[in-house]
Amino acid sequence: MERVMVIVNPKSGMGKGARCAEEIRRIKEKVLKTAGKELDLVKSVAEGENSIQELIRRAKEENRKEVIVVGGDGAVNAAANILCGSNISLGIIPAGVGNDLSKGLLIPQSTKAALDVALFGKEIRIDLGLLDDKLVFVNVVSFGFDARIVQDIPTLKEKYRFLSGEWLYLVFLLRELSRRIEYPRISVFSEDGTRPPVKKLENNTLALVISNGPQYGGKFKIWPGASLTDGLLNVCWIAKMDKPRILWNLIKFLRGVHDSLPEVDMFTTDSLLVSSLTELTCQIDGEPYQSKKEYKISILPRALKVRVPRIPEVPIV
Numbered sequence: 001m002e003r004v005m006v007i008v009n010p011k012s013g014m015g016k017g018a019r020c021a022e023e024i025r026r027i028k029e030k031v032l033k034t035a036g037k038e039l040d041l042v043k044s045v046a047e048g049e050n051s052i053q054e055l056i057r058r059a060k061e062e063n064r065k066e067v068i069v070v071g072g073d074g075a076v077n078a079a080a081n082i083l084c085g086s087n088i089s090l091g092i093i094p095a096g097v098g099n100d101l102s103k104g105l106l107i108p109q110s111t112k113a114a115l116d117v118a119l120f121g122k123e124i125r126i127d128l129g130l131l132d133d134k135l136v137f138v139n140v141v142s143f144g145f146d147a148r149i150v151q152d153i154p155t156l157k158e159k160y161r162f163l164s165g166e167w168l169y170l171v172f173l174l175r176e177l178s179r180r181i182e183y184p185r186i187s188v189f190s191e192d193g194t195r196p197p198v199k200k201l202e203n204n205t206l207a208l209v210i211s212n213g214p215q216y217g218g219k220f221k222i223w224p225g226a227s228l229t230d231g232l233l234n235v236c237w238i239a240k241m242d243k244p245r246i247l248w249n250l251i252k253f254l255r256g257v258h259d260s261l262p263e264v265d266m267f268t269t270d271s272l273l274v275s276s277l278t279e280l281t282c283q284i285d286g287e288p289y290q291s292k293k294e295y296k297i298s299i300l301p302r303a304l305k306v307r308v309p310r311i312p313e314v315p316i317v
Contacts, residue, residue: 001032001036001037001038002036002037002038002065002118002284003037003064003093004036004037004038004039004040004064004066004067004068004091005040005041005055005058005059005064005068006021006024006039006040006041006042006043006067006068006070007044007055007064007067007069007071007075007240008020008021008024008041008042008043008053008069008070008071009044009070009072009075010043010044010070010072011054011234012072012074012075012095012096012097013071013095013096013097014068014097016026016070016095016096017070017075017095017096019095019308020042020070020093020095020111021041021070022303023042023111023112024070024093024094024115025040026040026112027112027115028041030119031115031119032125032229035119035120037078037119040060042055042073043261044075046308047088048144048156051078052069052075052079052301053078053081053082053208056078056079056082056083057082059088060082060086060088063082064088065088065089065304066088066089066090066091066118066307067079067083067088067089067090067091068090068091068092068093068118068176069091069092069113070093070095070255071091071093071094071096071102071141072094072096072099072286073098073099073100073101073138073244073285073286074096074099074286074287075095075096075251075286076090076092076102076138076285077136077137077284078156078194079185079201080128080138080304081135081136082135082192082303083304083305084128084303084307085300085303087305089123089303089305089306089307090115090131090305090306090307091115091117091118091119091198091306092105092107092118092306092307093111093114093115093118094107094109094114095111096286097139097153097168097169097215097217097249097284097286098169098216100139100140100185100213100215100216100217100218101138101139101213101285102114102288103213103215104139104212104213104214104215104226104228104309105126105213105306106199106309106316107230107308107309108307108309110179111288116139116220117307117308117309118307119307120307120310121186121307121310122307122308122309122310122311123305123306123307124229124231124305124306125229125280125302125303125304125305125306126189126212126228126302126306126309127212127228127230127231127232127299127300127301127302127303128212128299128300128304128306129210129212129231129233129297129298129300130297130298130299130300130305131289131295131296132286132296133296133298133299135284135289136300136303137212137285138212138213138285138304139211139212139213139282139285140209140210140211140216140217140286140294141210141283141284141285142177142209142210142214142281142282142290142296143184143186143205143207143208143274143281143282143295144183144186144205144206144207144208144238144280144281145181145207145238146173146202146207146209146217146283147207147280147281147288147312148176148281149172149173149176149283150283150287151171151243151281151283151288152172152175152176153168153169153172153286155249158278159238167218167219167220168218169217169219169220170217170218170219170229173217173250175245177246179249181206181243183200183203184204184241184276184278185200185204185205185206185276185277185278185317186201186203186205186208186274186275186276186277186280187202187274187276188208188235188272188293189203189272189273189275190235190267190269190271190273190296197313201216201255203237203239203240203310204239204240205238205239205240206238206239206241206246206263207236207238208235208237208238208274209222209235209236209237209314210227210233210234210239210272210297211223211226211233211234211236212233212234212237212275212299213226213228214226214256215256216286218284219254220252220253220254221231221235221254221255221256222236222253223236223256223258223266224236224256226294229302231270231299231301231302232268232269232270232299233268233269233270233271233297233299234266234268235265235266235267235268235272236253236254236258236265236266237264237265237266238258238263238264239263239264240263241263245263249261249290249301253255270298270299271297271298272296272297272298273295273296273297274292274294274295274296275293275294275295276293276294277288277293278293279291279292279293280292280293280295282295293315
């Protein structure tokens with residue numbers, strides 16, 4: 001009998017993680033009888049021996065073949081930072097606000113269907129992004145306007161509990177538009193080691209988004225068709241826009257047809273250096289990250305083993 005550690009972030013998705021855990025608890029006996037897998041549910045906390053990262057380390061010490069994380073992109077990020085480069089398979093049960101990585105992997109959003117994929121799905125290896133040579137990201141790192149929105153999310157979740165998770169980012173974006181927008185002058189130097197040319201850009205910036213997957217913020221298709229296994233980062237640079245133009249073009253970013261806008265520059269690379277004369281607001285997989293003037297970003301090809309649907313509706317890779 002195989003024992004599978006199921007790590008639950010009960011606070012993810014404004015309590016969705018806890019509800020998912022209850023649903024898994026109700027069917028775990030059926031899983032044991034039909035599949036011969038014992039599910040060990042463990043609740044994670046922010047810090048200490050029961051943090052996601054410490055629980056993953058424990059799973060590695062116990063030579064577990066797979067672990068399952070119930071949570072959002074932030075929880076998956078915490079797991080990926082420990083599992084990076086290992087042979088342990090990661091199953092994902094979406095329970096966060098945006099769940100962008102799971103959507104990019106075509107993992108079902110319902111608990112039962114996602115659990116089936118986490119236990120019996122096909123194993124593939126996906127790329128991870130690397131920030132400052134020390135912290136991996138699974139889906140996105142960004143700077144500027146959208147990163148400031150992420151900073152406010154922890155304090156605003158309670159106020160907007162009546163909204164479904166994937167709409168929260170859109171509501172917070174509209175709220176952010178009521179404030180003064182800063183347009184930092186950002187320089188990007190990209191030297192792709194796989195193919196020329198070197199690309200260098202500098203401009204007053206609304207947002208700079210470096211993605212691994214096709215979408216972020218729950219609903220924004222920042223790079224439609226992006227592959228999680230191609231060894232490349234997807235860069236979307238949005239230059240300065242005034243507020244009416246942001247609102248006018250919002251639907252294009254939701255639909256993924258923003259590439260034709262004159263303020264948008266999109267390209268792929270395997271590494272880049274982001275710098276500014278002023279400290280930049282930064283977020284990584286939906287969590288705030290330290291503000292500073294320079295960041296180094298690169299790709300780790302096929303660094304994380306995950307489970308995905310065996311017969312997806314469209315090809316994953």
